Amino acid sequence: MKSNKIGTIATLGFALFAMFFGAGNLILPPFIGLNTASDWFWAIIGFTLTGIIAPFLGILAVLKVGENISDLGNRINPTIVSVLGLITMWLIGPLIAIPRIGATTFEMGFSPIFQGMPTWVGCSIFFLVTGVLSISPNKIVDIIGKYLTPLLIVLLLVLVLLGIFIPVAPAEVSTLSPAKSLMLGFMEGYQTMDVLASIVFAGIIIMAVKDKGFNQQSDKIKITISAGLLSMFCLMVIYGGLIYLGATSGYQASGEVSRTQLLLYISNHILGKYGVYAIAIAISLACLTTSIALTTAFSEFMENITKGKLKYQWNVVFCCVVSLFLSLGGVDKIIEYAGSLLGFVYPMILVIVLGIVFLGNTVRSKFPYVLAIVVTGCVSVLPVFSSYGIATEAIGKLRASLPLSQQNLEWIIPAILAFIIGVFTAKKAKS
Template sequence: MSSKKILDGLTIGFALFAMFFGAGNLILPPFLGLNAGADWWSSISGFTLTAILAPFLGILAVLFSGDSFTDLGARINKTLAIVLATLIMLSIGPLVAIPRTAATTFEVGVLSIFPDFNPIWSSILFFAIVLALSISPSKVVDIIGKYLTPLLLVLLTVLVVAGILNPLDTSLLDTHSNQEAFFHGFAEGYQTMDVLASVIFASIIITAAIAKGYTTVQEKTKITIIAGLVAMFCLLFIYGGLVYLGATSGYPMGAHIKRTDLLLHISNGLLGTTGTYALALCIALACLTTAIALTCAVGTFFSQLSRGFLSYRIIVVITCLVSGYLAVNGVDEIISYAFPFLAFIYPITLTLVLYMVVFGRIVKRKAPFVAAILASAVIAALELIAHLSNVFSQKATDPTVWINTQQNIQGFLNSIPLYEYNLPWLLPSAVSFIIVFVVGVLFFKKEE
């Protein structure tokens, strides 16, 4: 392998890491470690599947289909692809990811320096900057991204190494154990939203590869895989380290643990006040850069989707207003309301990615893929209804209807194989895919 290809792979790989590493990627792993205790390795394993491996497969799914998510969507159904892309953009945009960056900036960056600062003013200032740089993109974003990512990576590495060499408290490793750590890690991986982002970010990575001279399918595939492995290694190191830091944090267990407070406790305990300030500043800048990039992506997507009926600038303004309003709720509140929505869309996206990577090159018909996606959507919808029924039953004057609905649906879901592993969609989607594929082979000779 030539030195140029290695250098290009490292460059694109670090860029991919920078795009994936946002607010959720930083605050979720320590919380997993705290809950896992002695089983922190199991927690990392589950988290790795949904937060590292699955996003890499998302990149490959787009690569095997073309150069963008549009090409991937064309392999199934254009209407279905537009609906799915819209849900993904709302998830990584104004409903979840963008407000979470602002909330993380406030709780980790601002409060650690100005404890009495108002969250409303923090949100206003944050999105004023996002709006200014998103409407009129400048070199400021490039400069922040160019210098911030290495600095953030270095600081996190220092934090992880310091925690490994001199852990704050190892008592949980001896006395506390959580047998559900793997499944908890697997489910929490949804919160990073990296699978959703991967099918959007893939076009950026592929475009970068083409710009560096890798134009053939074979060349693009090789350089993308190299870049993906680099990004996966960086993510695994940081995630694994942060999970371990959570398990050895000595933070008091309780019913309502704020993820951001746990992170600040760890950074302050290991690096002191100066280290906490530096980390808080880097996190704030990283979240700001991520918010700007996502806001630009949302503006571009919906402007193109409406064929210019909604201008880019109008969409950016609306995105900032909605995100600013939701950001005031705080990180934990955003994670709480986002979970059912993400739990619905994630299996659908995972189904598309998984089946396209495994069967995309051998199965040319669209129908099997559509069948698998619809099967996953049905299961995900039932889980969403069961969750909402449980929520409504706690608030309703007469909760009988909601309780019965939740119990009936939950009883059905419990009977589905792999439900206990958070994979109830896997078998129904596989059966649907196989049945439709076999029917297509037996009764249809021509390609769709």
Template sequence: MRKIRDITTIGFALFAMFFGAGNLLLPPYIGLQIGNHVWVTILAFGLTGIFLPFLGILSVTNSGNDFNDLGHRINKNLTAILGAVIMICIGPLIATPRTAATTYEVGVLPFFPESNPIWTSLIFFCIVWLLAIIPSKVVDIVGSVLTPILLVILTVLVLLGLTNPLAPLEETALSGSTSFTLGFVEGYQTLDVLASVIFAGIIISATRAKGYNSVAEKNKIVIAAGVLAAICLFSIYGGLIYLGATSGIENNDISRSALLLHIANSHLGQYGTVAIAISIGLACLTTAIALTTGVGIFFTKLTNGKLSYKLLVTLTCIIAGILSVTGVDNIIQFAYPPLAFVYPIVITLVLYIVIFGRFVKSKLPYALALIASTIIATLNVMKIVDILHADILAWLTYIPFFAYELGWVMPSLVFFVVGVLIDWFKTPTVPNSQA
């Protein structure tokens, strides 16, 4: 019973850490765009929003106790740089300010139309600071108290939407492959793959604090908790995408916040706005606590304690608070290019360590795979911001899956194999001893 209770607490904590502002706003908006291509889009969004984050947790668990242990598989300095970029993205630059902006637009503005986002941000990050300043309590607070309330509210909303859709699924101009690409790329905006390799350290620390110290025990608890979180995420994501597809809204330019409020009010009546406001507040608060904690822990270790945890938590809250007043849509629009760059790199790292980690111990193949992904990701970002010459752009179409934002897959695999072959040829052969 104790083990089941611990798995449940840690699993709910992991769910809450992943399920934040983007996770609540993105699925209905995706559903609105894809019409009757619901299942293929749920699958695509689930890959980047659920499956890959789970593998991110697994990659850290297989390598050690936190993200820094991944450096043993590649290069310590390279891992430090990549980790810093990840933490800046999921911390003060994108994800954390988005939580406060979403809380204001969906949780506060409908009740107080004349309110100022500055005051919401100030109160929000004061609470985040108070709950994040003692990292040992984060998982228990999130998993035992806040998450069950959030999960119940969202489950009720999804069940009502599934049993009483507002409108039938409509045909869409998008093809099935385009809908898949949309779901896959929009999953980047959750930032969960980036967060997973950082959150893993928090979850592993909580697991060890509960007495599971052996590698086998630790892995079993973390994997079981990850499976529980994945099931919860898939159920909520799939339901929200379906609710968006059956929302009856014909204006695809509606804001993400307005769409979510429309769905909640339509299914839950006069209590819809209140319920979704509570959901937003809990989702965003729990995620902001986890993100801020992760930033503090990571940079404290990276600087060998020269930057204190309390200072880093305070700076994160201040910077995120300032950026949050720009609004959700502006933050999401700004986030796409940097995420399109860093996501393929992190996915490559996670996938290759999980798939090949037990068999390929050399650092060279992993480093070469990351170099290939970095090159392709750079070219993709240049395409996104429209600074590529037409001839180069035409050449990129020959890279397999580039049109689907998956151009890094084959080059990284080729570079990885090259690295394995180089190591194989460099390994000296030991002659058989003579009798």
């Protein structure tokens, strides 16, 4: 039996919002706003493209070919999509997302309340709780997720609205051009990692649509698009508002800007000391539920792909230990090393998503997609060499010679050309 369409759209829209809204992502927008100043609007556009619209398109891509990432693999290439899926699980698991969540919890949640607490103590407590609750799920996790995430959203809406109507300071004149401000937002959107998560977890949303009684493809697409538009609007309000708050924060730093300190500074000026405490507690508990969800997903994934050789419980322990070790470097260090890794993987996922969504019905051959993905990977790996100091002069010159390299988009033209060549090659092979 079909559920009420409007009610279904609202329910799934907020479910999508909850899926993509991460407490660990809150530290990104204010930093963007601070750096783009009066050009904050252009930064919002850039961040929206990669941090909000692209994840939604990821779900649509899976929906167009089937119901999960396996169907996406069958449409393009099972091996390539499986490898990218494995890399994605590690990135949104113990390599980037989970340690960043732990570090964010310490810097945003523990430090303001327990001043002077050593980093290793706070992070150890966080990952001990994450591990215990991941191995032995408890109803407390559901309670935190059900009530604390909405509370955090309400607090953030209050923060954003007060900051808009009573800004801390006027936005300074930007030292960046509008194009560079847009690109800063675009590249920071990689750090949300939501487009990576979208192709892995799309099956959850698609199954929810079917459970509501909408089994026809046209109905599923309409419901998903409507729910996606609702979730994107909610994300734009919060993320866009936080970018504006960063631009009007008047924050002055003597050295490098700490993303967590910036958000605490803004919260303190707008909500006061007790408002900071409320946000600190809400962020800590919201981060905990996200950490448990990602730890559980990673551990189950590793158990499944190894056919039970790596047991779930040991995967949880491994995930928490690795995440603890990496979290000790702090949020900004994690974001720093994550940039090059995401800059390598994100473009390949974008090629898959954009290709299937916009060309999937007209280009049926697998070869153009495979060629575009491989070429994109070969080009997007070049900045990784530079980031880790292993780039030769030849690699540096090669990257500099590519169009859009100054904007870190050197992969776009090669990807388009590879796709076009793949189309003609596939047609020639058929004839």
